[in-house]
Amino acid sequence: MHERVGILTLMVGALLLMMLSLIKGADDWQNQTIRNYLSDIKKSAEQENGTIGTLNSLVEPVSQGPFIDHQAFGLYYSWLAFTAQDKASIEKFSLKSVEQFQLQLAQRPLDSSVVIDKANQMWRNGADFDAVVAEFHYAQEVGRYEPFTVMQSLEYYLAHWPQLSxxxxxxxxxxxxxHKRYKMKLWQYDSILKLPVVGERACNILAFNSVKPYYCRNQN
Structure with a gap:
C-alpha cells in the first residue's frame, strides 16, 4: 500500500514538473519575443535619422505565472500607448503598462528599475504629483545608488522643481x-543637461556652485 502511494506521489510530482516546464518554456519564448520587439525599437531610435518603429501587433501574456517578464510587457504596452493614434488606445495601453509593472513588483518588490518604470508611466499617464513622487521615493529607498534610479529621479525632480519639497x-x-557619492560621473548627466527646461535648471544649479559642464557653457 505504501509503495503504491509512493509511486502515485512520484507520478503526480513528475506530472507537475512537466506542466511547469511547459509553462516556463511558453513564457520564456514570449518573454524573448517581447525583448526582441523592444531591442528592435531601441536600435531604430538610436540610428541616425532612423524612423522610430511602431508595434502593430498586440501580444498578451500567455499566463500570470512567475516566469513572465512583466517588466518587459510593461515597457511593451508603454510603447503601444506612445504610438497609439486614438485616445481610447492610449488610455488602454497606459493602464496595462502600469498593471504589468505592478505585477512585476509583486514578484520583485526590491527592484528599483521596475519602480522607476512604473513611476515614469504614471507620469506619462498624468497621475497626481504626490502619487508619482511617492514611487520615486520608494525607488530611492531600495536602489539609492543605482544609476538608472539616480538619472530618472533627477530628471523627474528637475521637471517638477517648483513642486518639490x-x-x-x-x-x-x-x-x-x-555625483561621486552615487558612483556617477558628471558626463553621465549630459543627456539631462541637453533637455529644455530640465537641463537649464540643472545648469543653473551647477553654475551657482561654479561647475560648468560642456553642455551648460552655451547657456546664458
Missing amino acids: LTDKKQTISYLLD
Missing part, C-alpha cells in the same frame, strides 16, 4: 554636486 530639492542638488 525642501528635502527633494536637497536630493536633486546632491545628485548633481555629490
